[in-house]
Structure formats: structure tokens, C-alpha cells
Amino acid sequence: MSTLTVPHSVPSVGEDVEQLRTAFSGWGTNEKLIISILAHRNADQRKAIREAYASTYGEDLLKELDRELSNDFEVQIVIIPC
Secondary structure, three states: OOOOOOOOOHHHHHHHHHHHHHOOOOOOOOOOHHHHHOOOOOHHHHOOOOOOHHHHHOHHHHHHHHHHOOHHHHHHHHHHOO
16 A cells, blocks of 8 residues: 655645636546545645635535545545545
8 A cells, every 4th residue: 555645845835726716627527636635645735625615605625625526536525535
């Protein structure tokens, strides 16, 4: 089993929120961008991202992920506690 690591230079929560919104916009979903953000943040950072996303866009990040993702990929991402 592999271990996820948090990058040495973590972008701000605001940058992560903007990047997630970018990943959801347009034609299709940028799954690689979603993975690069959520899979490389610890639980506290993911919680802060979820709260900032809600206050910025008035939407729950988990519901947005549910709308944008499908099948096995959705299950893998949503299991990561936010």
C-alpha cells in the first residue's frame, strides 16, 4: 500500500478552491486536477477547502463532487474525508 504525502509547498486554500472550480467547469471534469489537490492534502486541509468552497460558491463540495464524478472514481474520491 502506498502512502500519500503533502507537498512541501502547499497552495493556499483559496487557490485550491479556485482550482477545484476550474476542474468542474467546461466540457468534462478534470479528474487529474481533483486528485492532485484532494489526494495531497491532510484531513484538516480538506476540511478547510470544503468550508472555503461553501463560503465562496454557496455549494457543498461533496455534492459538487457527486454531480461531477461517476462510478468507481467517485467512490474513491468521496471516501477521502473532507
